[in-house]
Amino acid sequence: IAAFEVASGKLRPGDSLVLASGTWANARLQIHAEGTMENPVLIRADTPGKTILMGDSRLSISGRNVVVEGLLFKDPTGEEAIELRTSSKQLAADCRITHCEVVNTLPKSADNKTARFLSIYGSGHRIDHCRFKGKTSPGTTVVVWLDNAKPELGRHRLDHNHFAHRERLGKNGGETIRIGDSKTSMQRADCIVEKNLFERCDGEAECISNKSCGNIYRSNSFISVSGTLTLRHGNDCQVLDNVFLGRGAKGTGGIRLIGENHLVKGNHLEGLLGDEERSAICFMLGIPGSPDNGYFQVKEAKLEANTILDCATPLMI
Numbered sequence: 001i002a003a004f005e006v007a008s009g010k011l012r013p014g015d016s017l018v019l020a021s022g023t024w025a026n027a028r029l030q031i032h033a034e035g036t037m038e039n040p041v042l043i044r045a046d047t048p049g050k051t052i053l054m055g056d057s058r059l060s061i062s063g064r065n066v067v068v069e070g071l072l073f074k075d076p077t078g079e080e081a082i083e084l085r086t087s088s089k090q091l092a093a094d095c096r097i098t099h100c101e102v103v104n105t106l107p108k109s110a111d112n113k114t115a116r117f118l119s120i121y122g123s124g125h126r127i128d129h130c131r132f133k134g135k136t137s138p139g140t141t142v143v144v145w146l147d148n149a150k151p152e153l154g155r156h157r158l159d160h161n162h163f164a165h166r167e168r169l170g171k172n173g174g175e176t177i178r179i180g181d182s183k184t185s186m187q188r189a190d191c192i193v194e195k196n197l198f199e200r201c202d203g204e205a206e207c208i209s210n211k212s213c214g215n216i217y218r219s220n221s222f223i224s225v226s227g228t229l230t231l232r233h234g235n236d237c238q239v240l241d242n243v244f245l246g247r248g249a250k251g252t253g254g255i256r257l258i259g260e261n262h263l264v265k266g267n268h269l270e271g272l273l274g275d276e277e278r279s280a281i282c283f284m285l286g287i288p289g290s291p292d293n294g295y296f297q298v299k300e301a302k303l304e305a306n307t308i309l310d311c312a313t314p315l316m317i
Contacts (some may be wrong), residue, residue: 017043017044026056031086032090036065042069068100070099077115096126114173119143120143120144125156138171140209166201168204173204175203176201180233198221198222208229213234221242256278265304279316280308283298
């Protein structure tokens with residue numbers, strides 16, 4: 001850890017910082033670096049999956065064009081495993097987290113402490129080819145944070161990731177992905193969530209909780225997920241060409257709409273057993289003049305070319 005602190009302060013565009021194989025216990029690694037698009041700064045495992053950060057370990061990154069590759073975070077106990085900032089004033093931009101894994105193998109803790117596997121601050125990041133598995137603590141697995149005073153935030157891409165095996169939490173706060181929150185719900189995030197696999201992510205009714213505007217969810221697969229892709233807050237989102245397969249799991253749902261000007265097109269929903277808000281496609285009634293944290297009325301939604309096959313409740317309005 002001491003060597004990391006020394007080396008991380010000397011990085012220049014194109015440099016690589018290689019983390020030795022072995023167990024790094026309770027390692028708080030913080031780095032601010034400035035790479036370029038052509039020559040990013042690379043933080044990588046010596047051998048992918050063999051640099052294991054355990055316990056209260058955290059990797060905090062700020063700066064620009066930093067790539068993190070091949071790290072394994074095992075049984076995290078802190079508030080974050082990875083965060084794309086080093087302070088509230090130092091956020092990251094145009095960074096990439098790739099081929100990393102955050103996995104929990106421990107039983108549910110009695111302390112009931114809220115935590116996240118990944119907190120995404122700043123703008124222009126890519127999270128790809130990662131695995132997030134086994135979360136049992138309260139708190140969203142992956143969160144995109146926005147700020148009404150900073151409209152430039154967002155524009156992230158989350159693609160080709162595997163989200164697996166999140167047990168039921170029994171209350172709110174068990175989402176797998178959340179983009180924004182009720183306070184920033186009218187802000188455009190313009191994120192793309194595509195080609196990810198969600199498998200048995202059963203934390204709560206909202207597997208994905210959209211709480212901002214202009215996001216695209218396309219070509220994802222939801223397998224035996226006891227929850228839904230929920231457009232909870234925000235407008236102008238697109239849900240395109242996703243596959244939802246219930247495969248006999250209880251409470252499996254599809255797409256839940258709240259808000260205005262959403263497009264739901266080309267999705268395949270099959271064998272979903274949920275009803276009410278976990279129906280294959282659900283329009284919420286909404287509240288006229290809703291507060292930010294309420295339920296806005298569904299307006300000008302477009303559903304095109306979706307297939308609903310053998311679902312308990314195909315369409316709920």
